[in-house]
Amino acid sequence: MSDDGAGHGAGQGDATDPFAVFDAFTGSGTVRDPYPTFAALRAQSPFFRGRLEQAFGLPEMPQIMTAKSGEYLVALSWEAVSQVLLDGETFSSAGYGESMGLVMGHSILEMDEPEHRTYRALVQQAFTLKAMERWERDLVAPIVHALIDRFADRRRADLVRELTFPFPIQVIAAMLGLPEDDLPEFHRRAVELISIAVDIERGFAASMALRDYFATILAERRREPKEDVISVLAHAELNGQRLTDEEVYAFLRLLLPAGAETTYRSSSNLLFGLLTHPEQMEALRADRSLMRGAIEEGLRWEAPLTGIARTATRDAVVDGVAIPEGAVVGVSLGAANRDPRRFADPDRFDIRRDARQHMAFAFGPHTCIGMHLARMETTVALNALLDRLPELRLDPEVDDVHVTGLGFRSPRALPVVFG
Numbered sequence: 369m370s371d372d373g374a375g376h377g378a379g380q381g382d383a384t385d386p387f388a389v390f391d392a393f394t395g396s397g398t399v400r401d402p403y404p405t406f407a408a409l410r411a412q413s414p415f416f417r418g419r420l421e422q423a424f425g426l427p428e429m430p431q432i433m434t435a436k437s438g439e440y441l442v443a444l445s446w447e448a449v450s451q452v453l454l455d456g457e458t459f460s461s462a463g464y465g466e467s468m469g470l471v472m473g474h475s476i477l478e479m480d481e482p483e484h485r486t487y488r489a490l491v492q493q494a495f496t497l498k499a500m501e502r503w504e505r506d507l508v509a510p511i512v513h514a515l516i517d518r519f520a521d522r523r524r525a526d527l528v529r530e531l532t533f534p535f536p537i538q539v540i541a542a543m544l545g546l547p548e549d550d551l552p553e554f555h556r557r558a559v560e561l562i563s564i565a566v567d568i569e570r571g572f573a574a575s576m577a578l579r580d581y582f583a584t585i586l587a588e589r590r591r592e593p594k595e596d597v598i599s600v601l602a603h604a605e606l607n608g609q610r611l612t613d614e615e616v617y618a619f620l621r622l623l624l625p626a627g628a629e630t631t632y633r634s635s636s637n638l639l640f641g642l643l644t645h646p647e648q649m650e651a652l653r654a655d656r657s658l659m660r661g662a663i664e665e666g667l668r669w670e671a672p673l674t675g676i677a678r679t680a681t682r683d684a685v686v687d688g689v690a691i692p693e694g695a696v697v698g699v700s701l702g703a704a705n706r707d708p709r710r711f712a713d714p715d716r717f718d719i720r721r722d723a724r725q726h727m728a729f730a731f732g733p734h735t736c737i738g739m740h741l742a743r744m745e746t747t748v749a750l751n752a753l754l755d756r757l758p759e760l761r762l763d764p765e766v767d768d769v770h771v772t773g774l775g776f777r778s779p780r781a782l783p784v785v786f787g
C-alpha cells in the first residue's frame with residue numbers, strides 16, 4: 369500500500385501551479401489499492417466498526433462528521449449503503465455543517481428534509497435538459513478541443529495535467545458566466561477552499577474571497593440576468609420562495625469541489641481503465657454506442673469519491689446490523705461498487721457489463737445533481753480524444769502508472785503517446 373506515484377514532479381513549493389497546490393493539499397494519499405481490504409472487511413460484516421483509517425493502519429484523519437456518542441461505523445455492502453442513503457430521516461446529512469459547512473456555508477449537502485427538497489427544487493432549475501444541450505455545444509466541446517489543440521501535434525502528453533484536471537473547472541467557470549480573465553484566480557481560490565483540512569486559515573480566506581467575488585456578480589445578475597447559472601439561481605422561484613444571497617454563495621462554493629474535483633478524477637479513472645485495457649479502448653473507438661456503459665463502468669470500478677457520511681438520528685437495523693442513535697455512519701461508495709453480491713467478478717473492468725446501479729453518484733434524496741453534466745463532460749472529452757488521437761496508449765517509457773488514494777481516487781498522471 370505504498371504510494372510512489374507516477375511522478376509528475378510537482379512539489380508543494382510551487383505555489384503558482386494549481387495542480388501542484390491541489391495535489392499537495394488534497395493528497396492522493398498513500399493507499400494504492402483499498403479494495404482487498406474492503407473485500408475482507410465486507411466478508412465479515414456489512415459494516416466495519418470504527419473509522420476507516422483504522423482499517424488501513426493510517427493515522428487519525430480529520431473527520432467529515434463527528435460522532436457525539438463516539439461511535440463510528442462504515443457501511444460496506446451495496447445493500448447497507450443503499451439503505452442508509454435512501455433513508456435520510458434516520459441517516460441525517462446535517463453533520464457536514466461542522467466540517468465542510470464552515471467554509472462553504474449552509475449548503476444543500478448538509479440539509480435534511482423538508483428544507484432540502486425545496487432548496488434542491490430551486491437549484492435544479494439551473495440544470496435543465498436545455499441548459500445541458502447548450503453547455504455541451506457552447507462550453508464543454510470548445511473547452512475540451514482547445515485543450516487538446518495544445519498537445520495534439522506533440523505525439524505525447526500527460527492527460528491528467530493537460531486535460532482532465534483543467535477542463536472541469538473551466539466548464540464550471542463558463543457555466544457560471546465568469547469572465548475568462550478571472551479563471552486563474554478563481555481556480556486558485558477553489559483549490560484553497562478545499563485545502564481547509566490542512567490549512568484552516570487559507571481555507572477561510574478563500575471562502576471569504578469567493579463570497580466577495582460572487583457578491584459583485586450576483587448583484588449584477590439580479591439587476592440584469594444573462595444565460596448563466598448565477599442568473600438562474602438569482603431568479604429561481606418555487607411557491608413564492610427564492611434563494612437568499614447566502615444560499616446562492618453556499619451553492620456556488622459547493623460547485624467547485626462537487627463538480628470539478630470529482631469530474632477530473634472520474635474522467636482520469638475511466639481513461640486509466642481504458643488505457644490499461646487496450647482491447648476495450650479499441651472496441652469503444654470502433655463502436656461509440658459502448659460509451660454510456662464505459663462511463664458507468666469507470667464510475668463503478670474506480671469511484672472518484674469513495675466515501676460520504678451520515679449521522680444516525682435514532683436506533684436502526686441495516687442489512688442485519690444494529691446502528692445506535694448518534695453514531696456516525698461512513699458510507700463507502702467504493703466498497704459498495706465492488707460488492708460481489710451486486711456485481712459479478714467486481715474487480716474486473718468491463719465496459720460491457722451492466723453497471724448502472726453503482727453508487728458513485730450516491731443514492732436517495734442527495735443523489736448527485738450534476739450526474740448528467742458529469743456524464744456529458746466525460747463523453748465529450750473521451751470522444752474528442754478517440755477522434756483526434758489515433759493509437760492512443762500509455763507511454764511505454766513510463767512505469768507503474770496507477771490509481772491512488774483512499775477518500776478520493778485517481779491517477780496522478782496519465783502519460784500517453786499517440787499518432
Ligand code: HEM
Pocket residue numbers: 476477478488622623626627628630631634672673676677728729730733734735736737738739741742
Ligand atoms: C463524476 C463526477 C461526480 C461524482 C462522482 C459526484 C458524486 C456526488 C456524490 C457521491 C454526491 C452525494 C454527497 C452526499 O450525499 O453526501 C453528490 C452530490 C452533489 N453533487 Fe455531485 N458528483 C459529480 C459531479 C458533479 C457535478 C459536475 C456537479 C455540478 C456541477 C455536482 C454537484 C453536486 C451537488 C450540488 C450535490 C449535492 C446534492 C444534494 O445534496 O442534494 N456533482 N455528488
